Amino acid sequence: MSLTPAFLDELRARTLLSGLIAKTVKLQRAGREFRACCPFHNEKTPSFYVNDDKGFYHCFGCSAHGDAIRWMTEQQGLPFIDAVKELAQAAGLEMPEQDRQSAQKAERAKGLHDVMQAASDWFETQLGGIDGADARALLKRRGISDATRRAFSFGFAPDSRGKLRTALRDFGDAMLIEAGLLIDVEGKEPYDRFRGRLMIPIRDARGRVIAFGGRIIGEGEPKYLNSPETPLFDKGRTLYNLDRAQAAVRKTGRVIAVEGYMDVIALAQAGFEEAVAPLGTAMTEHQLERLWRMTEVPLLCFDGDSAGQKAALRAAHRALPLLQPGRSLAFVPLGDGLDPDDLVRTKGAAAFEAMLAKPQQLSDLLWQSEVAAEPLSTPEQRAGLKQRLTALADIIVEPSVKSEYKAEFRERLDKHFDRGPREFQPRQRQAGGARPSRGSRNARGVWQPPEAPPSAKARTLGTDGLDPALAKAVLAGLIRHPVEIARHMEVLGSLRVASGALGKLFEAVIDVALEDRQLDQGKVLTILAGSGFDQVASELLRADTLPFSFCRDNPVDEARAREDLNEAIAVLVSTPVIERAVGAAMAAVTAAQYEADDVEYAALVERHDRLAQERKALGDRLANLRLADEEDFDE
The missing domain is CATH 1.10.287 (Helix Hairpins)
Structure with a gap:
């Protein structure tokens, strides 16, 4: 299936966005727009607006933004393709034809969903029968109420090798085996996979049963048994309770990842419905990405024993390559060998809420782990x-x-290690006041002489893909706030590749930090002047016309000026990276239009949209710096 941009544009044009949203949200007319209390976060004053003319919704409180398709995926929890299909049907548009392979795959998946739901219903019936007495007693001992039991569709698999197979015989052994409900052994009759276990259905984001977890009733191993991988169930991409948690996350603004089913269920019963869990494996990259789609800083609350601490550290290491500005993890250490289930049952919901309010940041976890790794x-x-x-x-x-x-x-x-600041000691200068350059070594270790100092003409700022105005403003800000130079040394080092005076000036700024990290503006100017940058530095210090707080002499709020400078540096470095990523994503979407199946194509489109949103967010961050500063300037 090929969902071309033209088809998606026609779909959006035929969809009345206010009518779509009004099905679940009470809208009020506000001029040419509609407004309401935002469905993505709790608020008392409406800040959520719907504009039919432009075809988008926007919340000025939480920044939720999107079109009809995004509404269906984010608010309704539908996969991209399902959202498009539902909107197309309502708009009277025919979906592009599927190829035979995709059609067969969709039909097979539909049948598997039917058999899994039938199995769930049968297990639930068995739990209420005579054979389910021990399973019901286990739930009672664990403090699971009848309401919670029904909400999570608990069931029971009798200790029999063929009762489920007989009950679902109309589906045929082949489908039951493919769904993971029967075990097929060559030369023998297939038999029930789950026997003598409390059954917990595992659902996808749309609430459809795709697998089961079975807990043994008495003694024995394994304590928990999950369905195998099937066409419906990918363990590394699935989060237990995601379907129920999504709505709760929109209200609370947080998501809590715990280790197991019973932790999720106990927390939900205690009022924490935004809890999810991986399925017997370490947290994967796919699961982390799914958490980040719900909130920028998910809370990981693993068991307080050594295994739980190791699981938290593995998740921390796995998250590192995926971190983005504002996107991280936080950890809720329980200690004393407790797990969330134990905590809420013994100490109550208030105690758990208090722990959630004081999570450990990712950087703290990494630091403490490495400091404790060996003597120092x-x-x-x-x-x-x-x-x-x-x-x-x-x-x-x-x-x-x-x-x-x-x-x-x-x-x-x-x-x-209690290392105090070093006293400033300027380097010895050559005759004429110029500072000797260090030179460098090539790949073979052979020393190369330094380049000649830049000429006056070469000192014209060149940006090589960087935002010229922002690069100039950042340099001016670093000269005015030199304490920030050392803090951003690695980032500034990456900018040394720029050609012309810009690259050389960034290099000179790094040399300043290497020489002394406790510099003031006067010392910076002295060193830059000795390196032949006196004219450029003077021009930068006349940058008060630039609309940034960190470019001004004696800003009213010094702390805010430094924060604005840190934000400007992050935007400066990230913009070229995200621009390249957006271009590559668009090329991938274009190349896949006629070759990839609908799932692959939807994933590429979703990646492009996400990157485009990140690019827009960078622009918004820069605009906020400018706008906020201009308002202060007007005052």
């Missing part, structure tokens, strides 16, 4: 700690986040 009494051991922390930061792909982690770890090392 010798220089070699301290160097090993520094090396391990640097290696962790290097895993991060996004440049500005990587830089922040390196700066954070560097500051923690200095503080931990």
